Amino acid sequence: MAISRKGCEGCDGITIPSTKEVLQQDIAKNVITAYDRVKMRGMEACMFGSTGTCCRNCNMGPCQIIDGVDEMIGICGATAETVAARNYARTIAAGTAAHTDHAREMVKGFIETAKGHGPHEIKDVAKLMTMAEVFKIDTEGKDKNQIALEIGEKALADFGSQDDNPVTMLSRAPKKRQELWKRLGVEPRGVDREVVEMMHRTHMGVDQDYKNIMLQASRCALGDGWGSSMLSTELTDIMFGTPKPIRAIVDLACLRKDSVNVAVHGHEPLLAEALCLAANDEEIIKAANKVGAKGVNLVGVCCTGNEILMRRGIPVAAGFIQQEMALATGAVEAMVVDVQCIMQSVQEVADNFHTDIITTNYRAKIDGATHIQFEEETPIESAKEILKKAIGNFKKRGDCFIPDETKQDVVVGFSHETINNMLGGTFRSSYRPLNDNIINGRIRGVAAIVGCDNYKMPDNHHEIIARELIKNDVLVLATGCAATGLGRVGLLTPEAASEAGPGLREVCETVGMPPVLHCGSCVDNSRLLVATSAMVAEGGLGDDISDLPVVGTAPAWMSEKAVAIGQYFVASGTYVIFQNLPLTGSKKFQKFMFDGMDEIYGGRWDIEEDPVKLAHKMIARIDERRAALGIDKQRERVLFDMEMRRDLGTGSGLKDAGCHGPEK
Ligand code: NFS
Numbered sequence: 040m041a042i043s044r045k046g047c048e049g050c051d052g053i054t055i056p057s058t059k060e061v062l063q064q065d066i067a068k069n070v071i072t073a074y075d076r077v078k079m080r081g082m083e084a085c086m087f088g089s090t091g092t093c094c095r096n097c098n099m100g101p102c103q104i105i106d107g108v109d110e111m112i113g114i115c116g117a118t119a120e121t122v123a124a125r126n127y128a129r130t131i132a133a134g135t136a137a138h139t140d141h142a143r144e145m146v147k148g149f150i151e152t153a154k155g156h157g158p159h160e161i162k163d164v165a166k167l168m169t170m171a172e173v174f175k176i177d178t179e180g181k182d183k184n185q186i187a188l189e190i191g192e193k194a195l196a197d198f199g200s201q202d203d204n205p206v207t208m209l210s211r212a213p214k215k216r217q218e219l220w221k222r223l224g225v226e227p228r229g230v231d232r233e234v235v236e237m238m239h240r241t242h243m244g245v246d247q248d249y250k251n252i253m254l255q256a257s258r259c260a261l262g263d264g265w266g267s268s269m270l271s272t273e274l275t276d277i278m279f280g281t282p283k284p285i286r287a288i289v290d291l292a293c294l295r296k297d298s299v300n301v302a303v304h305g306h307e308p309l310l311a312e313a314l315c316l317a318a319n320d321e322e323i324i325k326a327a328n329k330v331g332a333k334g335v336n337l338v339g340v341c342c343t344g345n346e347i348l349m350r351r352g353i354p355v356a357a358g359f360i361q362q363e364m365a366l367a368t369g370a371v372e373a374m375v376v377d378v379q380c381i382m383q384s385v386q387e388v389a390d391n392f393h394t395d396i397i398t399t400n401y402r403a404k405i406d407g408a409t410h411i412q413f414e415e416e417t418p419i420e421s422a423k424e425i426l427k428k429a430i431g432n433f434k435k436r437g438d439c440f441i442p443d444e445t446k447q448d449v450v451v452g453f454s455h456e457t458i459n460n461m462l463g464g465t466f467r468s469s470y471r472p473l474n475d476n477i478i479n480g481r482i483r484g485v486a487a488i489v490g491c492d493n494y495k496m497p498d499n500h501h502e503i504i505a506r507e508l509i510k511n512d513v514l515v516l517a518t519g520c521a522a523t524g525l526g527r528v529g530l531l532t533p534e535a536a537s538e539a540g541p542g543l544r545e546v547c548e549t550v551g552m553p554p555v556l557h558c559g560s561c562v563d564n565s566r567l568l569v570a571t572s573a574m575v576a577e578g579g580l581g582d583d584i585s586d587l588p589v590v591g592t593a594p595a596w597m598s599e600k601a602v603a604i605g606q607y608f609v610a611s612g613t614y615v616i617f618q619n620l621p622l623t624g625s626k627k628f629q630k631f632m633f634d635g636m637d638e639i640y641g642g643r644w645d646i647e648e649d650p651v652k653l654a655h656k657m658i659a660r661i662d663e664r665r666a667a668l669g670i671d672k673q674r675e676r677v678l679f680d681m682e683m684r685r686d687l688g689t690g691s692g693l694k695d696a697g698c699h700g701p702e703k
């Protein structure tokens with residue numbers, strides 16, 4: 040492939056200033072990015088694939104199905120709704136598998152830590168005790184490592200459980216929701232089993248009733264949310280610390296001219312944490328000094344970035360769509376990757392520079408990259424080996440360009456516990472103030488903006504949606520690459536509250552919090568499940584998640600994980616809207632995923648391409664829920680009576696709860 044960029048040829052449609060700036064540089068003129076590949080392909084995506092009606096589950100096909108045309112069903116007789124449901128379900132199974140394999144590694148790391156092996160320790164004892172309760176472990180007379188070991192072993196057994204008991208964490212959901220799942224027969228058992236059963240049932244000639252297929256898909260997705268993802272989040276918090284508000288920076292400007300830049304990209308925090316520890320090791324600092332660098336500057340990419348951003352204030356250089364741009368600066372000595380969301384093209388971009396792509400997980404190798412296996416038994420030694428390789432590259436660095444004007448401050452680290460403390464105060468931490476502010480109407484509702492960014496869509500849609508929501512008094516919770524994107528445009532700062540509607544603004548300013556709260560990586564969407572359950576338990580907003588004025592979107596989704604996440608939110612009772620979904624090729628299936636799901640779960644899927652309209656559909660659902668709860672009138676009153684102020688828990692929130700972190 041030969042492409043030579045002149046200025047910012049090919050940049051139209053890109054709104055991210057740092058991306059544009061990098062691509063305009065001479066050093067990037069031979070770099071081909073996904074933006075270029077979208078153009079070079081010169082063809083639209085296949086209609087059958089995009090709408091869910093291409094089946095290649097057996098070798099009589101592939102069969103492209105046209106809904107309503109008798110001659111265009113599958114050779115086996117499969118209809119559009121069966122094929123669309125099977126494809127959708129397989130996407131969910133793949134997403135669940137990704138989260139589950141990640142979670143398993145975290146649990147294994149947790150067990151090693153409990154045994155006293157390796158550099159990590161049990162940091163969050165309060166959360167350890169909460170988990171002990173969830174896993175019904177008697178803590179009497181046991182030390183923290185013993186308790187952790189018992190939790191870890193039970194958690195590990197959960198994945199492969201062969202009995203019909205539901206995954207342990209499901210007990211954290213509201214009672215009413217648990218009863219509904221039981222009645223429907225969708226309580227997830229061992230998650231490995233749910234993925235296997237999903238693959239089996241979508242094999243040629245097995246489950247051919249789209250509604251029945253989606254029951255198993257819901258069970259599988261619930262196993263992801265309330266099983267794998269939640270396990271990963273909670274045990275990671277216990278080991279590495281539950282995030283607290285912390286100041287940091289995002290965007291490419293966090294790369295440093297004077298240091299060895301190491302980008303850590305992927306998803307599993309075990310590797311990233313080890314790299315953080317090793318980067319501060321004297322031996323490594325000395326080695327960096329020896330080649331003329333100040334030290335090792337670790338920066339994050341994708342969800343690994345979010346994990347260390349939340350817990351350590353390590354900057355995030357790039358979300359998914361900027362991974363190639365981080366390399367195109369020419370300033371990165373090594374990109375260290377583990378699993379998920381790593382584009383194969385990073386190797387090709389790196390070939391233009393002195394940069395090494397270092398794969399670290401046997402599951403995920405890239406042709407042309409250097410593989411250094413990350414040994415979990417000796418994490419620091421592995422991390423040092425990786426960093427030494429990067430340090431060895433520093434002197435080979437040629438021209439580079441770091442767009443230093445684009446640095447963006449953020450405040451991140453809003454775990455479920457932080458939100459609790461922040462609004463309720465550390466001494467009376469509870470969701471009462473959040474519920475009260477929803478009931479009195481200052482906060483109209485809560486919207487999660489999660490998931491990926493995607494070259495197919497303009498890159499400012501997260502921003503448009505978020506601004507529209509906060510303007511209308513909707514508190515936004517963000518995770519994943521969406522959160523990084525919202526950080527890049529300045530919405531993760533307390534100052535952004537000035538853009539919020541009067542009610543939300545008053546709450547944010549009183550507490551000193553941003554109107555968009557960064558809640559972590561994609562597995563951390565499980566924090567939102569815990570938060571919604573806590574809101575239900577707090578009272579005043581109904582008795583199930585489906586009663587809450589809470590909605591979610593992953594507008595620019597790319598990964599299969601996003602669909603699994605969407606489905607566990609829908610099956611947990613939430614309205615979920617994406618900009619597109621592969622289900623429009625079957626009218627019946629689409630109707631079922633929209634209205635049918637709503638009837639069963641009180642949560643549904645929806646689609647809207649236009650970002651402003653999408654935000655308004657979310658607001659409409661919030662208002663519907665408010666009306667059903669009978670709290671719509673309060674909101675009208677609070678908006679007309681701005682003098683009406685009440686104690687919002689002042690003096691207990693973010694301002695003095697420790698908004699700490701490295702000075703910029
Ligand atoms: Ni989530 Fe995170 Fe980003 Fe999408 Fe990929 S990094 S796990 S899948 S692209 S948000």
Ligand code: SF4
Pocket residue numbers: 094095096097098099100101102112113114115116117122243244
């Ligand atoms: Fe075609 Fe049926 Fe085979 Fe799918 S399973 S490829 S629809 S014959």
